[in-house]
Amino acid sequence: MKKVSESTIARLSVYLRLLTELAAAGVTTLASGELARRCGTSAAQVRKDLSFFGTFGKRGLGYSVPELTEALRGILGLERRWRVALIGAGKIGAALMAYQDFRRQGFDIVAVFDADPARVGTEWQGLVIQRDADLETSLQGIDIAIVAVPASAAQGVVNRVVAADVRAILNFAPTKLDVPEHVAVKTVNMALELEGLSYALVNEARGARRVTSRPAASRG
Amino acid sequence: MKKVSESTIARLSVYLRLLTELAAAGVTTLASGELARRCGTSAAQVRKDLSFFGTFGKRGLGYSVPELTEALRGILGLERRWRVALIGAGKIGAALMAYQDFRRQGFDIVAVFDADPARVGTEWQGLVIQRDADLETSLQGIDIAIVAVPASAAQGVVNRVVAADVRAILNFAPTKLDVPEHVAVKTVNMALELEGLSYALVNEARGARRVTSRPAASRG
DNA sequence: CGGGACTTGTGAAACCATTCACAATCCAAC
DNA sequence: GTTGGATTGTGAATGGTTTCACAAGTCCCG
Incomplete structure (x- = not known):
């Protein structure tokens, strides 16, 4: 192919x-x-x-x-269902749990983790929040990890996710992630999009016109 | 330039x-x-x-x-602050209101709208949710509209936003938007990213390798 | 069964973005 | 000063994606 x-x-x-x-x-x-x-x-x-x-x-x-x-x-690859783990039960994580539209496309969040002891053990949309420390063991059988932790913690979490043999990551932290070649990473970065709009607004005023294509998500 | x-x-x-x-x-x-x-x-x-x-x-x-x-x-264009309106006070909208990280970059949500009468008038992170019907008048002075409504309602909302002379839109609805040439649109589409990961996972198994660049956000 | 209207699939051309490679420049040290 | 080591800014080369253009195929209708 x-x-x-x-x-x-x-x-x-x-x-x-x-x-x-x-x-x-x-x-x-x-x-x-x-x-x-x-x-x-x-x-x-x-x-x-x-x-x-x-x-x-x-x-x-x-x-x-x-x-x-x-x-x-x-x-x-949408003929099967994918097992997804959410790492980080903060604001973004909460929104993802609440807005499970992608479940219809075959993506099931089946585990949630957080580093905050106050949140661990509480139930959330039918799932119990697990200890961050249990990541390595509890990621068995997970296909995709959603990383919704602060930027400063993201690389550390990603390293552990990769060590647990997860090969796909959806990243919400506004930071570059280093992963091995065989791991796929996609990043969702709203601030980046807003700044693109800001640029468009000031440049429209400056008289610039239409721009073209878009940046790459990393892989490997 | x-x-x-x-x-x-x-x-x-x-x-x-x-x-x-x-x-x-x-x-x-x-x-x-x-x-x-x-x-x-x-x-x-x-x-x-x-x-x-x-x-x-x-x-x-x-x-x-x-x-x-x-x-x-x-x-x-980040030397000034931008006035942002949030349209749609559902799950995604709620997450955006709660997670106002972009405020630090100069983007202030200064108005919120919703079509659901039950939500209109309630206070939310210091803002009162306004009637959808008031969009046209209340969007005066708004620089950027965040569209966080169902896909089926998105184009209609966008038409009204454009009519109100807003020239930048951040779209969370998973749908194509038609806007005039002079309006900038950026779309955030998580399902799309997840499907990209799904493709990467099944294709890794099939033996494919590294892929390259990424799709365009529309403008005009 | 043949003609016309339409649409696909695809090599070739055009276009755009990234990488290369090097002259121009700068700083620090002596 | 002058030499050496480092780094920028940029035209040219490369590589990748999109558009073009057309032969080949399909359907419908008379």
Whole structure:
């Protein structure tokens, strides 16, 4: 299999979301142009993205919504459920527990950890908060770790998560994380986005125009 | 001024965060190589990023931490404070209100709106939740709107926000937004990141390797 | 069964971002 | 001063992603 860019993978997620919506609305068939229009990209881009993984359409007709949906779910690894651990039961952690929308996509938070003894042992959305000290042992069988601790603690937590053989991390700490090659990291950083908006606002005033693409999440 | 990519702007934010940290630790001078190492990029990339905006270093020596900090704050438009409105007082909105870390970077949430009559009028972190119907009038003087409503309601809200002359939007709804050319939009989409991790996990098993860059936030 | 309208899949071209490589510059030490 | 070691700023080269353009395939209709 060829090397596929993160941009492509992100777009596949977007396509999948739209397809799910359209399927619910009873749409059975869809052309690349329409898919592109509704996802904010180009028809050529849609076809190129899909072409990395096979051929899914019918010439002259477009794509079958249920078939493409299934194909994308397979590509993205969404045919199974993933076991997720949340590390850090602070404000962000609380929001994630409350807003478990991603459960619908197959991501189940099955363990929660915190370093604060006052929080350990309390129940939270049906889960008991575990001691930070138990990380190593309790991360057995976890696929993805969500790191929602202060920036200063993040690298330390990540080292222990990696040692526990977790190979995917969703990071909410605004800091760079060093991980081995085989561990995937994605970072969500709201402050960064706000600063991007700030730049856009002052530069609109300065007369600058449209900017282009976006930065890389690290891996390895 | 030349066209500058969003990747560059995002990295400038990262540099600024590190510089702030280093300044607090008493570091006064810094070379591009060290800055790069600590931010997960390359020395050449750091220098190229900065070169779009001027020359800030001293050959043979590196960059003055306070001077570069000030320069970056200027470039990113962080020398002033921004007035932010939060639209949607649900789970995500609640997390944002509670976790106001970005206040330190100059972003003040000064208004909150919700469509649910049960929530309107209640006080929340010192702000009274306003009626959705008052959006148009109450958005006067707002620089940035945070859209934290369900995907199905997002485009409608955005249209009204744009009509109220807000020119920057931070979107938490997992949906594409259509906005005029002059409005900047950044989207935060956790489900997308999780799906990227899912892909990485299944593809590691399939034997694929390292992927590269990341998707674009829309503008216009 | 053949023509026309439409759409896919894909090599090639265009575009954009990153890395390279080096001249220009600076500081410190002697 | 002058030498040596270090670092920036930047044009050129490289590498990667997106767009273009078109042959090949599909369906519908008469």
